[in-house]
Amino acid sequence: xxxEVVAIGTELLLGQITxxxxxxxxxxxxxxxxxxxxxxxxxDNFDRMVECxxxxxxxxxxxxxxxxxxxxxxxxxxxxxxxxxxxxLVRHPEIGDRIRKMFESRGRTMPENNLRQAxxxxxxxxIPQQPGTAPGLICPVGEKVIYAxxxxxxxxxxxxxxxxxxxxxxxxxxxxxxxxxxxxxxxxSESGLAELLGDRINILDAAxxxxxxxxxxxxxxxxxxxxxxxDTQAGALALIAAEEDEVRKILGTYIFATDxxxxxxxxxxxxxxxxxxxxVAEVTSGGLIGTRLSAIDASGEVFRGSIIPVAGSVRQSLLxxxxxxxxxxxxxSKLANAVRIVFGAxxxxxxxxxxxxxxxxxxxxxxxFLGISTPNSTDVEQVRLPGDRERIxxxxxxxxxxxxxLKLQDMD
Amino acid sequence: xxxEVVAIGTELLLGQITxxxxxxxxxxxxxxxxxxxxxxxxxDNFDRMVECxxxxxxxxxxxxxxxxxxxxxxxxxxxxxxxxxxxxLVRHPEIGDRIRKMFESRGRTMPENNLRQAxxxxxxxxIPQQPGTAPGLICPVGEKVIYAxxxxxxxxxxxxxxxxxxxxxxxxxxxxxxxxxxxxxxxxSESGLAELLGDRINILDAAxxxxxxxxxxxxxxxxxxxxxxxDTQAGALALIAAEEDEVRKILGTYIFATDxxxxxxxxxxxxxxxxxxxxVAEVTSGGLIGTRLSAIDASGEVFRGSIIPVAGSVRQSLLxxxxxxxxxxxxxSKLANAVRIVFGAxxxxxxxxxxxxxxxxxxxxxxxFLGISTPNSTDVEQVRLPGDRERIxxxxxxxxxxxxxLKLQDMD
Numbered sequence: 001x002x003x004e005v006v007a008i009g010t011e012l013l014l015g016q017i018t019x020x021x022x023x024x025x026x027x028x029x030x031x032x033x034x035x036x037x038x039x040x041x042x043x044d045n046f047d048r049m050v051e052c053x054x055x056x057x058x059x060x061x062x063x064x065x066x067x068x069x070x071x072x073x074x075x076x077x078x079x080x081x082x083x084x085x086x087x088x089l090v091r092h093p094e095i096g097d098r099i100r101k102m103f104e105s106r107g108r109t110m111p112e113n114n115l116r117q118a119x120x121x122x123x124x125x126x127i128p129q130q131p132g133t134a135p136g137l138i139c140p141v142g143e144k145v146i147y148a149x150x151x152x153x154x155x156x157x158x159x160x161x162x163x164x165x166x167x168x169x170x171x172x173x174x175x176x177x178x179x180x181x182x183x184x185x186x187x188x189s190e191s192g193l194a195e196l197l198g199d200r201i202n203i204l205d206a207a208x209x210x211x212x213x214x215x216x217x218x219x220x221x222x223x224x225x226x227x228x229x230x231d232t233q234a235g236a237l238a239l240i241a242a243e244e245d246e247v248r249k250i251l252g253t254y255i256f257a258t259d260x261x262x263x264x265x266x267x268x269x270x271x272x273x274x275x276x277x278x279x280v281a282e283v284t285s286g287g288l289i290g291t292r293l294s295a296i297d298a299s300g301e302v303f304r305g306s307i308i309p310v311a312g313s314v315r316q317s318l319l320x321x322x323x324x325x326x327x328x329x330x331x332x333s334k335l336a337n338a339v340r341i342v343f344g345a346x347x348x349x350x351x352x353x354x355x356x357x358x359x360x361x362x363x364x365x366x367x368x369f370l371g372i373s374t375p376n377s378t379d380v381e382q383v384r385l386p387g388d389r390e391r392i393x394x395x396x397x398x399x400x401x402x403x404x405x406l407k408l409q410d411m412d
Numbered sequence: 413x414x415x416e417v418v419a420i421g422t423e424l425l426l427g428q429i430t431x432x433x434x435x436x437x438x439x440x441x442x443x444x445x446x447x448x449x450x451x452x453x454x455x456d457n458f459d460r461m462v463e464c465x466x467x468x469x470x471x472x473x474x475x476x477x478x479x480x481x482x483x484x485x486x487x488x489x490x491x492x493x494x495x496x497x498x499x500x501l502v503r504h505p506e507i508g509d510r511i512r513k514m515f516e517s518r519g520r521t522m523p524e525n526n527l528r529q530a531x532x533x534x535x536x537x538x539i540p541q542q543p544g545t546a547p548g549l550i551c552p553v554g555e556k557v558i559y560a561x562x563x564x565x566x567x568x569x570x571x572x573x574x575x576x577x578x579x580x581x582x583x584x585x586x587x588x589x590x591x592x593x594x595x596x597x598x599x600x601s602e603s604g605l606a607e608l609l610g611d612r613i614n615i616l617d618a619a620x621x622x623x624x625x626x627x628x629x630x631x632x633x634x635x636x637x638x639x640x641x642x643d644t645q646a647g648a649l650a651l652i653a654a655e656e657d658e659v660r661k662i663l664g665t666y667i668f669a670t671d672x673x674x675x676x677x678x679x680x681x682x683x684x685x686x687x688x689x690x691x692v693a694e695v696t697s698g699g700l701i702g703t704r705l706s707a708i709d710a711s712g713e714v715f716r717g718s719i720i721p722v723a724g725s726v727r728q729s730l731l732x733x734x735x736x737x738x739x740x741x742x743x744x745s746k747l748a749n750a751v752r753i754v755f756g757a758x759x760x761x762x763x764x765x766x767x768x769x770x771x772x773x774x775x776x777x778x779x780x781f782l783g784i785s786t787p788n789s790t791d792v793e794q795v796r797l798p799g800d801r802e803r804i805x806x807x808x809x810x811x812x813x814x815x816x817x818l819k820l821q822d823m824d
Contacts (some may be wrong), residue, residue: 015439
């Protein structure tokens with residue numbers, strides 16, 4: 001089963017918007033076992049859209065067009081698909097009524113232009129999920145099919161998950177269920193994880209179901225994705241659960257989160273579970289930790305706040321740390337301890353390193369100190385972070401949060 | 413002159429990496445007056461790469477391939493282009509020597525694999541700029557041309573600017589120079605700016621040189637790009653300077669920055685010029701302002717630090733602001749004033765709003781208060797920010813920094 005993606009919009013070609021939809025669709029197709037061998041961007045031009053869709057449909061079993069379903073004169077995906085199908089557009093009054101009601105429910109009057117969104121190529125049907133004004137389309141062309149989804153990411157995603165992915169799987173002859181779970185890891189390389197899991201992968205390769213795949217995610221670590229097929233959802237989930245157990249036995253605490261969890265959400269959950277509060281003094285990370293923690297809903301229950309003490313005199317006056325004491329293990333220790341006490345938290349954490357001082361050091365570039373202070377102890381981990389200034393900042397965040405995660409586990 | 417972009421790499425199709433290179437190239441091509449009507453992603457598969465490059469070369473005058481020039485067995489762009497050209501690959505020993513020396517200068521031995529990067533299709537030449545181990549290629553095909561650049565963004569960008577864009581302009585028959593300047597604006601919609609500049613755009617449209625274009629950049633405002641052609645660089649720059657004067661007369665203080673400047677870099681420069689220091693208390697923005705300021709080189713000269721006082725008792729103990737006083741104009745005022753004094757800065761700024769409290773309010777959703785405190789005055793601006801929680805956080809940053817920028821201008 002092969003499915004191409006045609007992203008439509010002149011603004012994509014001009015680089016005004018980066019086409020992230022195709023990437024997301026590509027990931028979902030791969031996960032569903034469907035090959036996506038080509039992905040194309042084309043502007044809002046009728047002839048070129050028709051050429052692209054036709055060419056993709058020759059090579060593949062299915063085409064997903066993304067964008068061009070809006071109400072304006074630029075939005076001509078409906079027309080282009082009708083041309084490829086060799087059929088006229090038919091206006092569906094019930095779609096128009098639905099769009100009109102959407103406007104009315106927001107206290108607005110529907111512009112007449114929006115009725116264009118009620119045009120459907122003859123023989124095509126609409127996708128049941130419709131989060132916005134643009135209906136998605138299912139357009140059969142002989143044994144093949146064109147799906148049209150809007151360019152608004154959440155509308156596209158809803159239609160992909162609700163209709164297109166299951167429909168593609170059905171068409172591929174697979175009548176069961178495919179499920180997957182992502183285990184997020186930190187602290188080991190992709191090749192290192194592959195080596196640790198080598199025996200397990202050999203066993204799985206022989207059986208073919210479930211499967212394991214790796215995905216490097218830069219400063220967020222390496223993802224291990226377990227995918228299973230079964231006749232039923234319960235069956236697929238059982239296969240995944242069993243395999244997750246095996247992988248967890250091998251990778252242990254390298255795994256920090258599952259699926260949509262993040263390092264910060266996991267740490268906040270663990271603090272909440274233990275009834276502990278947190279304060280942060282971030283020199284190297286310069287606000288990134290506070291930004292990520294405060295972005296999580298209800299984080300204020302455990303996160304008491306963060307300080308970015310750039311000026312030495314601020315460290316002195318607020319945290320009682322000497323102004324010139326910075327970028328060392330002792331500084332990380334004092335900062336973590338001070339911020340814990342000053343913010344009235346149970347745990348204080350800190351980042352500081354060579355990055356923060358202009359003086360020469362015998363330590364290797366990127367050396368950073370991560371501090372954790374509790375009422376009973378203060379610990380400092382020395383790490384060497386790769387890359388330029390911005391990457392060191394970013395890496396210091398996940399390194400410190402992971403250090404805290406492991407520390408919290410030890411408290412059990 | 414038409415130029416297609418073929419982005420090569422299975423990881424792009426699988427959504428493991430988002431193809432930002434094509435967007436960047438598309439923007440540069442548009443700026444140089446070259447049409448890019450299709451952009452394609454294809455995996456590391458010889459036959460499909462050949463098909464894509466051939467098809468693009470039929471439709472366009474030039475093709476830029478991006479990726480697949482590395483040393484591993486996956487990297488087969490050289491082979492695919494040689495196939496399209498109908499020529500063999502020839503190994504260039506001098507390229508091999510250059511790559512070997514790159515490794516030696518880093519104290520490493522070159523793996524023999526890297527010699528594959530010294531293979532060049534017969535009749536092709538290499539791009540003079542070579543920031544990494546992969547040489548870029550210029551491959552003539554009759555009157556047309558294929559350029560091959562690596563997928564590493566900064567290597568690709570160096571080759572585009574140093575060789576490919578000038579070469580494409582020469583091929584398009586244009587022998588002069590094209591230059592552009594971006595004027596970044598905040599505080600007005602795209603249609604509003606277009607209306608203000610309407611007369612100016614009519615005049616420019618009639619003359620055709622220079623030109624003005626708009627580019628919406630989400631939470632960073634709207635960019636106005638002035639582009640001019642001339643026989644000489646000095647001529648192009650003079651045209652731009654004259655047009656920039658005209659645009660500035662009309663848009664005035666809506667323009668906050670030029671080209672690579674950002675809102676935060678402009679604010680920091682202005683503070684430095686005035687010899688003033690800054691401290692931040694960020695509730696709504698939750699660390700984003702500190703993160704952006706601390707990311708700028710040498711910001712520590714004027715930026716004394718930031719605090720994210722999540723817990724009410726932290727606001728009380730550190731800033732002497734009552735714990736339950738939050739999310740109001742009075743709170744923004746007190747926070748800005750307190751952080752200025754506590755951090756020993758000349759100016760204190762703050763964000764707080766409905767976003768930060770769970771109590772009901774008669775104010776419209778998204779209402780946010782931006783505080784600025786100096787030794788002489790404390791000002792609060794009430795704004796209504798659109799979108800969800802994360803967008804409100806983001807908008808509060810640029811809104812406050814812009815408010816500070818205007819305030820600093822008034823101090824002259």
